[in-house]
Amino acid sequence: MIRFLPIGLRLVAFALLVAFVTNPDWFAPLFRPLTQNNAPAIYNQGSLLGLTLQHLRTVAIATVAATAVAVALAVLVTRPIGAEFLPLSRSLVNIGQTFPPVAVLALAVPAVGFGEKPTLIALFLYGLLPIFENALTGLTTLPPSVLEAARGVGMTGWQRLARVELPLAVPVILAGIRLSVVISLATATIGSTVAAKTLGEVIIAGLQSNNLAFVLQGGLIVAALAVLIYDALTALERIAARRTGRLSPAG
Template sequence: MNNSFSIAPLQQKAAFWRWPLIWGGLLLVSVVGMSVAEPLFRWVEPDSRQVVYDRADFYVLLGRHLLVVGIAAVVTISVGVLAGIAVTRERGSDFLPLVGQLASLGQTFPPVAVLALAVPVLGFGTLPIIVALILYGLLPIVRNTLTGLQEVEQDIKTAAHAMGMTPAQVLRQVELPLAAPVILAGIRTSVTINIATAALGATVGASNLGDPIISGIVNGNMAYVVQGALTIALLALTVDSLFELLQRQLRSRLSAA
């Protein structure tokens, strides 16, 4: 009887990790063994002399892609969550509509347009695509931070104040933990979208997984396009499944609490 109870949580944890491991494994296979699938890509592009992108190793492109998305994510999470917290406080409530509009403004401009405007100022390379990703990924984080904090019931905050907590303690120990699943959902959306959007950086000299796609479009080689798109899709699915796992763990902890 005790063995069945001890095995059940392990099986549940294994089920949670199933999809991250599957997508991560497929991503690893695609990055390391792309050349093994040359016969398949030869079928896609039978008339091309070269069907496997080899100007840079895919694991190098993957690292560059993750670096760009990671830097943009750190900035957007920091700015978005702090802005959401600031305007949900009494002193900053007057700026709530302004923050919402500024965050929305980033998604009214297509990333291509942001790149076109940023390149003359910032030059070619990684910086323009990071700026574009920050602007494009800010809205989901700000919106979900506002929603999560505003949905915390007033009775809970009142009870926390009655227990002698300071406003900072209420925010840190009550509001943010309760709002965390909603905030994390916004971060998940932002990061997943930016994984795909980061491929545009290849058009301005920021080498990443967009390189095979752009090269394939320029040279009319669909095999290159498929390789870049497949790797980006597997990366997005891996990261998204990891966020889903984290959201489930947060929900289970809140339910237990």
């Protein structure tokens, strides 16, 4: 399990990551022992910084889309008018977990072609479940006294949702987003098998050329991103939990 990093270690990890993706040649001596037959020690088939930013972009787009759909579904099934759709909603958000991402990519490529689009579809489907379940938990475990007070001051259903329910559920929803992002950061690497620009390019290039240095570089960047983003979202959860007086059960 990824642990919450002390602030000093956080800053060091972030500084090393930035230094590596912007000036990877500085680290060549560290990776040279992992190469064979005078192979390059640093990935030289593209920009590590460019691939890192594109990797983050793909994950961000998929996560925003998954968050919007998952939270909307959770809101729908927690209203009286949509309660009967809960089993169907659970079946829909479980699709991404039922089919492996590789299978989703294989099915998506004939429909949308190679590149980023099939990767976005796979990440979107894969990210729905944790966000939906956490949003559902957040909206269904609110203190009854708070909801009664909101009704007592004359708030409408939409006012209660916007001003009371969603703000109080934010820490729990953030926990679901955190899990979804970490899963997507790792899963996005397979997008390079269908020509998406991700850090998977570095890993695949290393596997094809039997260059362990490339494989390690791609893996380390993804791992560092996962730890730092997990850490940042955990901090946001704690801030939101303190402000609402509600601790996230998934945090």
